[in-house]
Amino acid sequence: MTAVLKGASSILAHTPDLVPLGSKPTREIPRFEGLGEQCLAHLRSYREAVAYPPNQVFIGNIRPDELAEMKQPWWRNLTADAFREGPYGEIMPQDEFYGLLKAADAFDLIWLEEGFQSQIAAKLRLHPLLGDLKGLGGGRTIAEIRDKLARNEALPLNLGCDLVGCVCQAHEEDEALSASVILEGLSAKASAFLALRHLLARVNPTDPRDIDYLLDFSEGAVGDRYQRGGGNIAKAIGEMAGCLNATGADVKAFCCAPTHAIAIAAALVQAGTFDEVALLGGGSLPKLGMKFQFHVKKDMPILEDTLAAIAILIGKDDGVSPVIRTDAIGVHPICAGASAKEIYEEVAVKPLNKLGKRITDIDKYSTELHNPEITVAAGRPDTPLINYRALGALACLRGEIGKEAMGDFVRTYGMPGFSPTQGHIPAAIPFMGHARDMIMAGRIENTMFMAKGSLFLARMTDLSDAVSVIIERNPATRKEVS
Amino acid sequence: MFEGKKVVAFGERDGVQGPAIAECLSAAGAEVVFTVTECIV
Numbered sequence: 420m421t422a423v424l425k426g427a428s429s430i431l432a433h434t435p436d437l438v439p440l441g442s443k444p445t446r447e448i449p450r451f452e453g454l455g456e457q458c459l460a461h462l463r464s465y466r467e468a469v470a471y472p473p474n475q476v477f478i479g480n481i482r483p484d485e486l487a488e489m490k491q492p493w494w495r496n497l498t499a500d501a502f503r504e505g506p507y508g509e510i511m512p513q514d515e516f517y518g519l520l521k522a523a524d525a526f527d528l529i530w531l532e533e534g535f536q537s538q539i540a541a542k543l544r545l546h547p548l549l550g551d552l553k554g555l556g557g558g559r560t561i562a563e564i565r566d567k568l569a570r571n572e573a574l575p576l577n578l579g580c581d582l583v584g585c586v587c588q589a590h591e592e593d594e595a596l597s598a599s600v601i602l603e604g605l606s607a608k609a610s611a612f613l614a615l616r617h618l619l620a621r622v623n624p625t626d627p628r629d630i631d632y633l634l635d636f637s638e639g640a641v642g643d644r645y646q647r648g649g650g651n652i653a654k655a656i657g658e659m660a661g662c663l664n665a666t667g668a669d670v671k672a673f674c675c676a677p678t679h680a681i682a683i684a685a686a687l688v689q690a691g692t693f694d695e696v697a698l699l700g701g702g703s704l705p706k707l708g709m710k711f712q713f714h715v716k717k718d719m720p721i722l723e724d725t726l727a728a729i730a731i732l733i734g735k736d737d738g739v740s741p742v743i744r745t746d747a748i749g750v751h752p753i754c755a756g757a758s759a760k761e762i763y764e765e766v767a768v769k770p771l772n773k774l775g776k777r778i779t780d781i782d783k784y785s786t787e788l789h790n791p792e793i794t795v796a797a798g799r800p801d802t803p804l805i806n807y808r809a810l811g812a813l814a815c816l817r818g819e820i821g822k823e824a825m826g827d828f829v830r831t832y833g834m835p836g837f838s839p840t841q842g843h844i845p846a847a848i849p850f851m852g853h854a855r856d857m858i859m860a861g862r863i864e865n866t867m868f869m870a871k872g873s874l875f876l877a878r879m880t881d882l883s884d885a886v887s888v889i890i891e892r893n894p895a896t897r898k899e900v901s
Numbered sequence: 902m903f904e905g906k907k908v909v910a911f912g913e914r915d916g917v918q919g920p921a922i923a924e925c926l927s928a929a930g931a932e933v934v935f936t937v938t939e940c941i942v
Contacts, residue, residue: 873938875919
């Protein structure tokens with residue numbers, strides 16, 4: 420049984436008023452007088468976020484290669500033809516996302532002001548994919564919300580200058596259930612649900628009841644003080660999406676969790692254990708505004724103002740979808756070295772050797788796809804570019820290309836980063852929808868997805884991790900040559 | 902080249918990681934007293 424990539428969705432939720440609740444702003448704003456006001460003054464409007472070219476690439480309206488030709492800085496050269504919806508998902512405005520948070524909340528921890536809640540419920544009923552959302556009746560008075568905040572039992576949910584709700588702590592003493600952790604978990608759940616809804620309702624229409632298994636690879640970990648990463652947010656998201664016949668589990672491996680999850684899902688399908696496996700990655704609240712001080716200093720908009728989520732459907736061979744090469748999963752074993760050369764030898768060259776292929780036999784590499792406009796402004800490198808250069812250098816060392824062809828290697832086999840710096844989300848998979856369509860349209864034959872994980876951040880080891888997966892055109896679609 | 906020198910190795914995941922720096926400098930005779938890798942994204 421061959422496992423295939425049946426579809427991938429990508430959504431963004433523009434949440435500028437959650438930026439001050441990101442990890443870095445939460446810590447830095449109280450330290451510097453006036454920084455909070457500066458932060459608010461540099462937030463983008465919804466219209467600007469929609470017209471931002473990398474965001475249009477993320478939802479599939481622009482191909483990454485086209486973005487490479489667009490004038491930079493992208494934040495100053497917004498695209499005229501920008502849409503809320505794209506082939507892979509949508510860019511949801513903040514007020515609707517607050518409604519989605521409420522719908523994701525099973526414990527009455529999101530309190531929305533009654534007038535606002537009723538207005539958002541009406542708006543979401545008109546959404547083509549969300550008309551069936553439950554849990555949006557009622558609401559709280561603004562006095563109740565203010566009282567909860569005054570008792571330091573909640574965090575505010577603002578809409579511009581207006582207080583429209585709050586997120587409550589779920590326990591008085593348990594830090595794992597504090598208001599900020601609850602908001603982090605619900606942000607991941609709600610955004611991943613939206614991605615899953617797009618995947619099953621639009622990208623590859625599938626009855627949610629036909630999903631057998633769910634694997635979540637979100638950045639955060641849900642739990643309580645006795646088991647901080649206890650999980651299982653995959654099942655919680657599946658419940659919300661009506662995947663009634665599925666269960667699931669969470670896959671944790673820092674930013675290479677998505678490629679681990681793809682490899683696991685493909686193996687489960689290939690083994691015949693499950694027929695349809697949905698992979699879910701929700702947005703990261705802590706990473707909102709991670710580099711906001713640099714953006715403020717450069718008087719540019721704070722670009723880390725969107726939660727990003729991706730859902731991927733892996734299933735039995737349908738004769739058309741690209742196949743996942745489970746016989747050539749690239750891994751970075753414990754015994755391997757940490758240099759870029761050693762990592763790419765393990766994760767790129769070894770799996771290619773198994774298939775009798777060279778580095779240049781892959782048409783497109785998808786590596787860390789962080790938007791460079793976010794990182795370079797903060798004095799950090801262009802992450803995709805340095806990864807492509809390292810891979811190109813390896814191709815050069817192996818005699819596959821000449822030194823003079825390095826620049827062309829990056830252009831030909833790589834792409835510009837276009838993903839928000841949302842941790843697991845930029846890790847190769849934002850290209851998944853594009854890759855599937857480009858392979859099925861005959862524009863490329865195959866792609867390798869390579870993701871790296873910073874395991875050392877948990878202080879349990881100084882190792883990093885990396886996993887790669889190759890997808891290629893379904894052999895059933897090849898015309899026989901007589 | 903680095904005999905008698907103490908070294909603190911700061912690495913970056915997508916650049917050169919801490920253990921790789923430490924290995925190079927140890928081979929060059931340095932005493933690596935601290936190694937860490939950070940992630941800029």
